[in-house]
Amino acid sequence: MLKLGVPSKGRLMEKTFSWFVDRGVSLRKSGSDREYAGAVDGIDGVELVLLSAGEIPRELAAGHIHLGVTGSDLIREKLAAWETRVHAMAPMGFGGADLIIAVPQGWVDVDTLDDLDAAAAAFRKTHGFRLRIATKYHRQVREFLRDNGVADYQLIDSQGATEGTVKNETAEAIADITSTGETLRANGLKILDDGLIHASEATLFRGRRDGWTDAQRVTLKELESLLGV
Amino acid sequence: MTGATSAEAARLAALFQAQGAKPVDADILLSADTLLDLYGEDIRGRAYLTTDPFGGEMVLRPDFTVPVVQMHMDSAADPARYTYAGRVFRKQEDDPSRQREATQVGFEVFDGSDPATSDATVFAAIADALAGLPVRAATGDIGILMAAVAGLKTSDTRKAALMRHLWRPRKFRHLLDRFGGRTAPIASRAALLAQADPLADAAPIIGLRSKAEVQARIDALRLDAQTPPIGEGELALIDTLLGLDATCLHVLQSLRDIAVDLPAISAAVDAFSARLDALASQGVNVDQLAFEGSYGRTSLEYYDGFVFGFYASDAPHLPPIATGGRYDALTAQLGAGRAVPAVGGVVRPDLVVALRGDV
Numbered sequence: 001m002l003k004l005g006v007p008s009k010g011r012l013m014e015k016t017f018s019w020f021v022d023r024g025v026s027l028r029k030s031g032s033d034r035e036y037a038g039a040v041d042g043i044d045g046v047e048l049v050l051l052s053a054g055e056i057p058r059e060l061a062a063g064h065i066h067l068g069v070t071g072s073d074l075i076r077e078k079l080a081a082w083e084t085r086v087h088a089m090a091p092m093g094f095g096g097a098d099l100i101i102a103v104p105q106g107w108v109d110v111d112t113l114d115d116l117d118a119a120a121a122a123f124r125k126t127h128g129f130r131l132r133i134a135t136k137y138h139r140q141v142r143e144f145l146r147d148n149g150v151a152d153y154q155l156i157d158s159q160g161a162t163e164g165t166v167k168n169e170t171a172e173a174i175a176d177i178t179s180t181g182e183t184l185r186a187n188g189l190k191i192l193d194d195g196l197i198h199a200s201e202a203t204l205f206r207g208r209r210d211g212w213t214d215a216q217r218v219t220l221k222e223l224e225s226l227l228g229v
Numbered sequence: 230m231t232g233a234t235s236a237e238a239a240r241l242a243a244l245f246q247a248q249g250a251k252p253v254d255a256d257i258l259l260s261a262d263t264l265l266d267l268y269g270e271d272i273r274g275r276a277y278l279t280t281d282p283f284g285g286e287m288v289l290r291p292d293f294t295v296p297v298v299q300m301h302m303d304s305a306a307d308p309a310r311y312t313y314a315g316r317v318f319r320k321q322e323d324d325p326s327r328q329r330e331a332t333q334v335g336f337e338v339f340d341g342s343d344p345a346t347s348d349a350t351v352f353a354a355i356a357d358a359l360a361g362l363p364v365r366a367a368t369g370d371i372g373i374l375m376a377a378v379a380g381l382k383t384s385d386t387r388k389a390a391l392m393r394h395l396w397r398p399r400k401f402r403h404l405l406d407r408f409g410g411r412t413a414p415i416a417s418r419a420a421l422l423a424q425a426d427p428l429a430d431a432a433p434i435i436g437l438r439s440k441a442e443v444q445a446r447i448d449a450l451r452l453d454a455q456t457p458p459i460g461e462g463e464l465a466l467i468d469t470l471l472g473l474d475a476t477c478l479h480v481l482q483s484l485r486d487i488a489v490d491l492p493a494i495s496a497a498v499d500a501f502s503a504r505l506d507a508l509a510s511q512g513v514n515v516d517q518l519a520f521e522g523s524y525g526r527t528s529l530e531y532y533d534g535f536v537f538g539f540y541a542s543d544a545p546h547l548p549p550i551a552t553g554g555r556y557d558a559l560t561a562q563l564g565a566g567r568a569v570p571a572v573g574g575v576v577r578p579d580l581v582v583a584l585r586g587d588v
Contacts, residue, residue, distance in 0.1 A: 080322045105432035109446040111417045114403075121393060122446060123438055130269060131438075139322075142270050149400025151393065155270055166436040188435045193417065 001047045002219045005059055005068035008036050008050035012202060015094045016069045023227045043226060045219035054078070060207040061085045066216065067207070067223075073099050073177065073200035077137050086205045090229040095202030097177040099137055101144075101195035102184050104166055104173075111193050113148045116173070120152040123172065134158035134171035137197070141175040144197045163187040204229065234332060237578035238314045241334040244358050245312035248350065250336055253311045255296035261286035263295055267562065268529050274322050275529055289318035293335050294531070294556065294573065295563070301339050301571075302564040308340035314578075328548075336553075337573030339560070345500065347572050348535040348555060349507035355539065355551050355574050356513060362584045363542045364550055368477065369524025371395070372534040372555070373484065373497045377470055380493020381463055383408060384456045386449060398526050405467065410458030421447070422454055466491045473522030477505055480520040504535060531559040535572065541584055550584065551576040 006027065007013045017027045026041040027048050038048030049065055056070040057078040069092070075082050103110050110119050120131040134156045135141050141155060156171050163183050165171040177200065178184055181191065204227075209217065246252065262285070264272045272278075276291040290296060293313050301309060314334040321327040336354055338347045356366065378391045387408050394400040406412045421427050427447055434440045466487055473480050484498045505515045525536030534555030541547045553574020561568035 081325070104435045104438070106428075106434035106440070107438065107443055108421060108427045108431045109443050109450060111421075112415065117400075118390070119438070119442075119446060121390075122442065122449075126442060127437065138273075142274060146271050146274070149394060149397050149403065151269055151397075153270065154265070169437050172436050172438050188432060193415075 002045055002067065002216050002223070003047050003049050003065040004040070005049045005051055005056045005065040005070075006038070007053040007056070007069065012053055012069075012071075012095055013050070016092070016202065019092050019094070020227075025223070025226055043219070043223055045215065046223060056205075057082075057086070060205055063207055063211065065207070066212070066220075068205050069202060070205065071095055071097070071200050072203045073097070073137065073140070073198055075203070075205060076140050076198060080139070086207055088203050089206050089224075090204045090227065092202045092204060095200070097179045097200050099140060099175065099177055099197040099200060100191045101133070101141070101173060101175045101197065102163075102178075102189040102191050105185075105188050105190045107190075113145075113150055113192060113194050116192065117148075117150040117152070120150065124152045130154040131173065132156045132171040133173045133175055134162050134165040135175035136162070137175055137177075140197050148194075163189060231579075231582075233582045234579045237582050238332055238334050241358055241576050241578055241581075242312050242314050245310075245334070245336040245354060248310065248336065248354050250310040250312035253297060253300065253313050254315065255290060255293050255300070255313065257290055257316070258287050259290050259296060260284060261288040263299070263563065264288055264291070267295070267531065267559075271529060275320055277318050277320050291319055292317050293333065293575070294337070294559070297335070297337055297573075298556075298560055298563050298571065301337075301569070302560060302567060306339075307569060308338070308342065310339070311335075311337045332578055333575040334578055335573060335575040337571065339569045339571045341570040343507075344534070344555070344570055344572070345503035345507040347570070348504050349511045349513070351553055351572050351574050352508060352535075352537055353511035353513055355537075355553065355576060358576060359539055359550060359581065362550070362581065364539045364584070365542045366518060366537060366539050367524055368518060368520050368535070368537045369522065369526075370497070370501055370520075370535055371525055371532055373494055373501060374467075374470060374522075374526075375533060376494045376497035377467060377491055380491055381459055381467075383459050384453065386453060387456065387459070396526055396530060398523065401526075405459070405464060408459050409461070409464045411464075414454070418450070422451055462490065469522075470494075471522045473520060475520060477515045477518045477520045480522075481505060500534075525554060530554075531556045533558045537574070541580070544584075547580060547583070548577070550580045 006016050020027050024042050028039055030037045030039040036050040038050050040046045040048050053070045054074055056068040057075045059065045060068045061079050075086060079085050110116055123131040131153045133153050136159050138155055158165055162174050162176045164187060165174060261278050277289040279287050281287050297311055312335060316330050317333050318330045321329060336351055338351055340347050378388055381388060391404055394404060428444060469487060473483060481502055488495045488498050509515050525532050532554035536554035538549040539551040540549050551574055555572040557570045560571050
């Protein structure tokens with residue numbers, strides 16, 4: 001059996017189901033709506049596993065599932081050196097969102113990462129602590145800021161309502177997912193000109209094939225040709 | 230630690246003790262505050278951090294230098310020499326095949342009386358400890374680059390920005406290009422400065438960074454826009470310094486030539502020359518010793534003068550067998566107003582054992 005992990009609820013699940021249906025593979029929840037079991041029609045040897053989108057990266061890397069649908073941002077965030085551990089088979093054209101860095105609109109002097117770095121240096125001198133950036137995407141933000149030479153900042157963990165942290169004075173800037181930028185603007189924030197960390201979308205990933213049986217490899221080939229990926 | 234590695238660690242520690250070093254130890258679990266202050270968030274990618282229910286963030290020691298400096302700065306001892314042996318822990322986010330923990334044996338000298346001799350003492354002690362092994366030494370001098378930046382004919386703000394990013398080569402280059410007029414200012418910046426009062430129609434300020442702080446940066450940007458670019462001649466001299474790659478005696482001649490046009494580095498070049506004399510008098514063959522102008526400029530380092538490393542000549546995949554350097558500024562940062570010139574280095578006994586097996 002080839003185990004395919006799919007987000008267990010919401011729009012991401014529905015859109016994933018229709019993406020597969022469009023390609024001749026039908027995925028559905030079996031039994032009642034509350035039950036997290038699934039069925040696959042249109043191909044033999046594939047088992048549907050419904051689980052939280054945030055857990056799919058870990059389960060793929062561990063080899064507990066063989067294929068998985070999740071946001072490319074979650075793969076990057078949860079797996080160090082992700083390119084060596086999973087393979088992106090197909091971007092799916094939905095679930096798009098940008099991971100960006102945003103600062104208060106009133107900061108007319110800050111439009112770029114260079115500005116943010118300079119502002120952070122001055123902020124630390126004035127306030128005695130490093131400029132705070134609220135996020136839940138720690139790894140991607142840290143690597144992005146390091147690669148772009150931004151120093152004197154600190155990451156503050158924020159698991160929700162991140163856009164409100166600046167007004168509440170628990171952070172000076174944020175790094176978060178946005179699709180339209182509406183919430184950012186409503187909270188008096190603007191995106192830095194070069195502040196796009198990653199343009200994320202739902203993607204079909206495959207784990208490493210070490211230890212796969214011949215039957216699993218054959219099923220993968222068949223699935224690939226059905227899906228046209 | 231294997232038996233061979235611990236025997237080698239003991240041999241190295243004995244060598245350093247014979248140089249007058251006092252054996253010291255450090256906690257494995259340290260408060261993370263100091264390292265976060267020094268390196269910022271980047272340390273999270275290189276060290277293992279964890280949380281203590283009462284002590285806040287803690288870190289598995291990524292090296293001994295910081296705790297040994299803290300211990301020394303808290304004591305009244307001066308001058309002092311220390312040696313230590315133990316494990317250090319490094320998170321590997323990019324390459325899982327790299328070692329997460331390794332044994333280091335270190336030798337640190339806190340002594341302001343004669344920096345050249347202290348530099349030579351540490352280098353020679355480590356070179357002697359590795360005698361007979363197939364290793365090559367690389368050296369550099371961050372102090373010369375710092376002196377060059379301090380001597381540029383430009384504003385103090387620009388010099389401070391360059392100094393702050395000295396250990397981030399890409400950003401340093403980016404700043405030099407901007408301050409040298411090699412890259413055009415971005416359009417939004419020009420538009421901002423064209424306004425008489427950029428804050429007049431601005432959105433309201435939210436958060437802790439105040440209107441006064443934004444205004445102060447606008448003022449600084451205005452001043453910077455009026456500052457003439459760093460001249461091509463000076464930029465070329467910095468490029469020459471960074472590109473130096475020859476034996477120490479050749480480099481000394483080149484540095485003397487550069488100092489004619491960039492007199493600010495003269496004192497640093499004299500210090501380099503004095504170090505070569507001290508190294509020679511301790512038996513180091515400076516005719517053959519390699520020098521690289523950019524050596525030691527990696528982030529998460531604290532060296533600000535002499536820097537060195539020993540590498541396996543025939544096994545370039547191995548990490549350096551030994552590394553070290555001068556870290557005067559670190560003692561000032563950790564010394565709460567007190568600073569002691571200091572230089573030190575560490576050897577990896579496991580790699581020494583591996584190399585010896587290869588010989």
